[in-house]
Structure formats: C-alpha cells, structure tokens
Amino acid sequence: MDNRHQETLARIGLNILYYRKQKGYTQxxxxxxxxxxxxxxxxxxxxxxxxxxxxxxxxxxxxxxxxSKLFEFR
Structure with a gap:
C-alpha cells in the first residue's frame, strides 16, 4: 500500500473507532x-x-x- 495516504487512512480508522464506541458497538x-x-x-x-x-x-x-464524518479531521 502506498504511504502517501497513510495519515488519512489512519484518521478514517480513528473516526470509525470513535463512532463505533459512541454507538456502544464492538468490532x-x-x-x-x-x-x-x-x-x-x-x-x-x-x-x-x-x-x-x-x-x-x-x-x-x-x-x-x-x-463524510469518516473523513473529518478533528
């Protein structure tokens, strides 16, 4: 995988984690x-x-x- 977008992919992952926990969902x-x-x-x-x-x-x-919430930088 190309590292050019690694920071954005990490941000998306963190956003998924954040919203998943907000819903009280496990993986x-x-x-x-x-x-x-x-x-x-x-x-x-x-x-x-x-x-x-x-x-x-x-x-x-x-x-x-x-x-779009998955792409937010907070």
Whole structure:
C-alpha cells in the first residue's frame, strides 16, 4: 500500500473507532451489521488495509452517520 495516504487512512480508522464506541458497538457487532469480518473491521480501524468505498459506505450506514464524518479531521 502506498504511504502517501497513510495519515488519512489512519484518521478514517480513528473516526470509525470513535463512532463505533459512541454507538456502544464492538468490532464484532459492527462486522455483523456490515457483513464484513471482525478482522476486516479491525484492519480498517488500524489502517492496515485499504477499505473500498463500498465498505466505507456500509460502515457509515451501520454507524448511522453521513459518510463524510469518516473523513473529518478533528
């Protein structure tokens, strides 16, 4: 994976973690809601894998947030 976007991917992962915890979801619960594996959710949260746009849309939908929230820099 190209390191040019590593900071952004890390930010997306942290945002997923933040909103997941806000909902009180475990990685397992988010995996169940999105039909992705727990391992995949973990890898996205830790920026170890490059998530597809569809995966990000599915995650945002499961977290009941607009997809743009995943890209916010707080």
């Amino acid at each position: 397992q619960r988010l995996a169940e809601l999105t039909s992705y594996s727990k391992n995949h959710i973990q890898q996205v949260e830790t920026a170890k894998t490059l998530p597809s746009v569809i995966a990000l849309l599915d995650i945002a939908e499961a977290l009941e947030i607009p997809p």
